[in-house]
Amino acid sequence: MNSIAQSAARPDAFVWRIRVYFEDTDMGGIVFYANYLKYFERARTEWLRACGVSQRALTEASGTMFVVRGTALDYHAPARLDDWLEITTRVGRIGRASVDFEQQAWCEGKLLAGGTIRVGCVDRTTMKPAAIPSDTFAALNVGPSMGPPDDDPPDGEPSRGPLVAARQD
Numbered sequence: 001m002n003s004i005a006q007s008a009a010r011p012d013a014f015v016w017r018i019r020v021y022f023e024d025t026d027m028g029g030i031v032f033y034a035n036y037l038k039y040f041e042r043a044r045t046e047w048l049r050a051c052g053v054s055q056r057a058l059t060e061a062s063g064t065m066f067v068v069r070g071t072a073l074d075y076h077a078p079a080r081l082d083d084w085l086e087i088t089t090r091v092g093r094i095g096r097a098s099v100d101f102e103q104q105a106w107c108e109g110k111l112l113a114g115g116t117i118r119v120g121c122v123d124r125t126t127m128k129p130a131a132i133p134s135d136t137f138a139a140l141n142v143g144p145s146m147g148p149p150d151d152d153p154p155d156g157e158p159s160r161g162p163l164v165a166a167r168q169d
């Protein structure tokens with residue numbers, strides 16, 4: 001189950017579970033290092049969704065978007081075909097125009113990889129730094145309290161209706 005606060009290793013973190021498929025592995029049979037960036041990207045997207053933030057709605061409503069500004073990852077142990085990974089996501093810092101995410105990949109209680117991903121908010125026309133819109137900023141500060149999107153179809157639109165740029169409560 002994907003959920004908030006389900007990880008024994010990081011009880012304060014949002015958890016997104018991902019199965020390792022053959023396409024994720026290299027000729028040594030372990031997950032290729034760059035694929036952890038994709039796992040972390042998916043988990044961040046779901047973290048934002050659980051905060052009530054849709055990246056598409058954000059861009060359409062405010063003309064801003066998030067881009068990856070920096071990555072600093074360490075790899076501690078390999079993941080293999082069919083493993084279930086727990087990707088944990090928590091926010092380390094929220095600036096005016098950037099957010100530092102602390103993300104880790106765990107398997108059966110063992111830390112496999114982790115580090116910090118800095119995401120910057122930019123104006124999508126100029127691609128220059130832009131302040132995070134206030135409603136999105138507020139939603140990020142509250143965090144993912146909407147609950148897990150378990151009821152969403154895996155490859156389709158959310159079943160509970162379109163998400164807005166930021167939660168309204």
Ligand SMILES: CC(C)(COP(=O)(O)OP(=O)(O)OC[C@H]1O[C@@H](n2cnc3c(N)ncnc32)[C@H](O)[C@@H]1OP(=O)(O)O)[C@@H](O)C(=O)NCCC(=O)NCCSC(=O)c1cc(O)c2ccccc2c1O
Nearest residue numbers: 055066067068069095096097098120122127128129130131
């Ligand atoms: C991202 C950059 C435009 C940042 O520019 P710069 O490097 O100059 O800025 P800093 O990061 O050093 O400093 C930010 C800092 O500036 C302040 N600030 C400046 N102007 C403003 C302003 N107008 N309003 C508010 N604040 C401003 C502010 O104080 C900031 O400090 P804080 O700490 O308070 O935040 C630039 O670095 C750049 O263009 N980098 C390249 C980006 C890139 O190409 N990334 C890879 C491809 S994008 C990508 O992979 C990607 C990932 C996703 O997750 C996506 C998700 C959804 C849609 C698309 C995605 C996507 O494309």
